[in-house]
Amino acid sequence: xxxxxxxxxxxxxxxxxxxxxxxxxxxxxxxxxxxxxxxxxxxxxxxxxxxxxxxxxxxxxxxxxxxxxxxxxxxxxxxxxxxxxxxxxxxxxxxxxxxxxxxxxxxxxxxxxxxxxxxxxxxxxxxxxxxxxxxxxxxxxxxxxxxxxxxxxxxxxxxxxxxxxxxxxxxxxxxxxxxxxxxxxxxxxxxxxxxxxxxxxxxxxxxxxxxxxxxxxxxxxxxxxxxxxxxxxxxxxxxxxxxxxxxxxxxxxxxxxxxxxxxxxxxxxxxxxxxxxxxxxxxxxxxxxxxxxxxx
Amino acid sequence: xxxxxxxxxxxxxxxxxxxxxxxxxxxxxxxxxxxxxxxxxxxxxxxxxxxxxxxxxxxxxxxxxxxxxxxxxxxxxxxxxxxxxxxxxxxxxxxxxxxxxxxxxxxxxxxxxxxxxxxxxxxxxxxxxxxxxxxxxxxxxxxxxxxxxxxxxxxxxxxxxxxxxxxxxxxxxxxxxxxxxxxxxxxxxxxxxxxxxxxxxxxxxxxxxxxxxxxxxxxxxxxxxxxxxxxxxxxxxxxxxxxxxxxxxxxxxxxxxxxxxxxxxxxxxxxxxxxxxxxxxxxxxxxxxxxxxxxx
Numbered sequence: 052x053x054x055x056x057x058x059x060x061x062x063x064x065x066x067x068x069x070x071x072x073x074x075x076x077x078x079x080x081x082x083x084x085x086x087x088x089x090x091x092x093x094x095x096x097x098x099x100x101x102x103x104x105x106x107x108x109x110x111x112x113x114x115x116x117x118x119x120x121x122x123x124x125x126x127x128x129x130x131x132x133x134x135x136x137x138x139x140x141x142x143x144x145x146x147x148x149x150x151x152x153x154x155x156x157x158x159x160x161x162x163x164x165x166x167x168x169x170x171x172x173x174x175x176x177x178x179x180x181x182x183x184x185x186x187x188x189x190x191x192x193x194x195x196x197x198x199x200x201x202x203x204x205x206x207x208x209x210x211x212x213x214x215x216x217x218x219x220x221x222x223x224x225x226x227x228x229x230x231x232x233x234x235x236x237x238x239x240x241x242x243x244x245x246x247x248x249x250x251x252x253x254x255x256x257x258x259x260x261x262x263x264x265x266x267x268x269x270x271x272x273x274x275x276x277x278x279x280x281x282x283x284x285x286x287x288x289x290x291x292x293x294x295x296x297x298x299x300x301x302x303x304x305x306x307x308x309x310x311x312x313x314x315x316x317x318x319x320x321x322x323x324x325x326x327x328x329x330x331x332x333x334x335x336x337x338x339x340x341x342x343x344x345x346x347x
Numbered sequence: 348x349x350x351x352x353x354x355x356x357x358x359x360x361x362x363x364x365x366x367x368x369x370x371x372x373x374x375x376x377x378x379x380x381x382x383x384x385x386x387x388x389x390x391x392x393x394x395x396x397x398x399x400x401x402x403x404x405x406x407x408x409x410x411x412x413x414x415x416x417x418x419x420x421x422x423x424x425x426x427x428x429x430x431x432x433x434x435x436x437x438x439x440x441x442x443x444x445x446x447x448x449x450x451x452x453x454x455x456x457x458x459x460x461x462x463x464x465x466x467x468x469x470x471x472x473x474x475x476x477x478x479x480x481x482x483x484x485x486x487x488x489x490x491x492x493x494x495x496x497x498x499x500x501x502x503x504x505x506x507x508x509x510x511x512x513x514x515x516x517x518x519x520x521x522x523x524x525x526x527x528x529x530x531x532x533x534x535x536x537x538x539x540x541x542x543x544x545x546x547x548x549x550x551x552x553x554x555x556x557x558x559x560x561x562x563x564x565x566x567x568x569x570x571x572x573x574x575x576x577x578x579x580x581x582x583x584x585x586x587x588x589x590x591x592x593x594x595x596x597x598x599x600x601x602x603x604x605x606x607x608x609x610x611x612x613x614x615x616x617x618x619x620x621x622x623x624x625x626x627x628x629x630x631x632x633x634x635x636x637x638x639x640x641x642x643x
Binding site for chain 1: 369372373456518519520521522523524527528578579580581584599601622625
C-alpha cells in the first residue's frame with residue numbers, strides 16, 4: 052500500500068444509527084475538523100431515505116450489497132441495491148476505486164465500546180490498529196478477514212482500504228454523547244494515522260497487538276417452525292469481549308430452562324443481542340482472541 | 348373502589364417494545380401463570396401490525412388515542428385511531444368499562460428500571476404502590492395524575508383502574524432477560540395484590556411511600572428552524588431518578604458547549620433520552636420527589 056490520497060467518511064449507512072449521521076452534519080459545517088495535510092477527505096450520507104423513515108433500511112440492508120457480483124447485477128433494483136450501485140460509481144468502482152480509504156461509521160445496540168473492524172491484515176491495517184490502541188485505551192480491534200475484499204459485501208470494501216468504526220451500546224434512533232464522543236475520537240485518530248503513514252513519520256509501534264478474529268455466528272434458540280423460543284442469557288448480556296467457555300450459560304428459554312454453550316475453544320462473544328440481527332435470528336458473533344504481528 | 352372482578356393485561360401497545368409481547372405469548376400458552384382466585388384475567392395484543400412491521404406504530408402513537416373526545420370522533424380513522432376504538436369497545440367503553448383493571452406493559456430505552464406509573468392516587472393505587480415497594484426493592488413509583496382519567500390519552504385509562512408497567516433500559520426491538528424478568532415479576536406482584544385487596548387480606552402496609560410526581564417535560568436544544576442542535580449531556584445519561592439541581596449540566600450542544608439546567612426546585616429526570624420521544628424532540632421528563640399517604 053502506497054500513499055493514501057483520498058479518503059471518504061460514510062455515515063448513515065444504516066438510517067437509525069445516529070452517531071455517524073450527526074458527526075457528518077458537524078463535519079460538513081466545519082470541514083477543517085476532518086482535513087489533513089497529505090490527503091483529501093470527503094463525506095457521504097449512506098442511506099438518507101432510511102434516516103428519513105427512521106429505519107435501518109427500506110428494502111434490504113445497504114451494508115450487504117457491495118460484492119462485485121451484486122454490484123454488476125442489473126436485476127438487483129430496490130432502493131438499497133440501487134443506492135449501492137450509485138455509491139460504488141461515486142466512491143469506487145470496487146477493484147479500481149477513486150477513493151483510497153473508506154471509513155464507514157456504525158452503531159450497535161451491543162456493549163462493544165469503541166470497536167474498529169479490519170477486513171484485512173496488511174501493513175496499513177496492522178500499523179493502524181497498533182497506533183489506535185496506543186492512542187485510545189478503550190479501543191477494541193475486531194478482524195473480519197474470513198473472505199477476500201472482492202467478496203466482502205460491506206460498503207467500505209469498495210475503497211482500496213476499508214474500515215468499519217462500530218460503537219455501542221446505543222439504542223437505534225438515539226444519540227448518546229458518550230458514543231458520539233468515542234466515534235469522533237476514533238475517527239480523528241484514524242485520520243491522524245493516515246497523515247503520519249503518508250509522511251512515513253509514524254511513532255515507534257509495538258511488534259504485535261491483541262485483536263478478536265471473527266469465528267462464527269450463533270443463532271437464537273428456535274423451534275421447528277422457526278419461532279424464537281428463547282433469548283440471550285442475562286449473564287452474558289452486555290458482556291461483549293468477555294471470555295465464554297464450554298458449559299457457560301448462553302441462552303434462557305422462555306420456559307425458564309438454561310442453555311449452555313458447547314464449544315471446544317475460548318470464545319469472545321460480541322454483537323451480543325444486537326437489535327438489527329433479530330431479522331435473521333442471530334444472537335451474537337463469536338471471536339477468537341489472537342495476537343497479530345504488525346507488518347512493516 | 349370495590350372489588351376488582353376483571354383484569355386485562357395489554358402487551359405490544361407499542362410494536363417494538365418486546366417484553367410485553369413475549370410475556371403475552373408465554374401467558375397465553377400457560378394462562379394459570381396469570382390467573383388468580385378472586386378475579387378473571389385476559390390478555391390483549393395492542394398493536395399487532397406495529398409489531399409485524401417492527402415499529403412503534405404505523406400512523407400515530409396508539410397510547411395517545413384514548414381521550415373520551417378522540418374515542419368519540421369518527422373522523423379519526425387511521426390504523427391506531429381505529430384500533431383504539433376497537434380496543435375501547437372490547438375492554439371498555441371508557442367511563443363504564445367491562446374491565447375493572449387494565450395493566451399496560453411498556454419498555455423504555457431510558458434507564459428507569461422497573462417503574463410503575465399510577466394515574467390517580469386513591470385507596471387502590473396507593474395501597475398497591477406501598478405493597479409493591481415492600482415486595483420489589485428496585486421498584487420505582489411514578490405518579491402522572493396531572494389530568495383526570497377521562498382526559499388521559501393512555502390506553503389503560505379505559506379501565507376503572509389503569510396501570511402502566513414501564514421497564515428499561517431496553518433498546519427498541521430487543522429482548523433483554525433482565526428487563527423481561529422485572530416486567531414478569533412486577534406483573535405477578537400486581538395480580539397478587541389484587542387478590543389480597545379483593546379478599547381484604549392485605550398485609551400491614553406503611554403509612555406512606557416515596558414516589559416521583561411528573562412535573563414537566565424538557566425539549567432537546569433546537570435552533571429557530573426546529574433542527575436539533577444538541578443532545579442529552581453525558582453526565583445525566585442513564586441517571587434516571589437521580590437528583591438534578593439548578594446549574595447542573597443537562598445538554599451538550601454539537602459545538603461542544605454545555606447547557607445547564609435553570610430550575611427552582613429539586614428535579615428527578617426520567618425517560619432520559621427515550622428513543623420514541625425524538626419525534627417530538629423531547630429530551631426527558633422531570634418529576635418532584637414526594638411522600639404519598641396510603642389511603643385506607
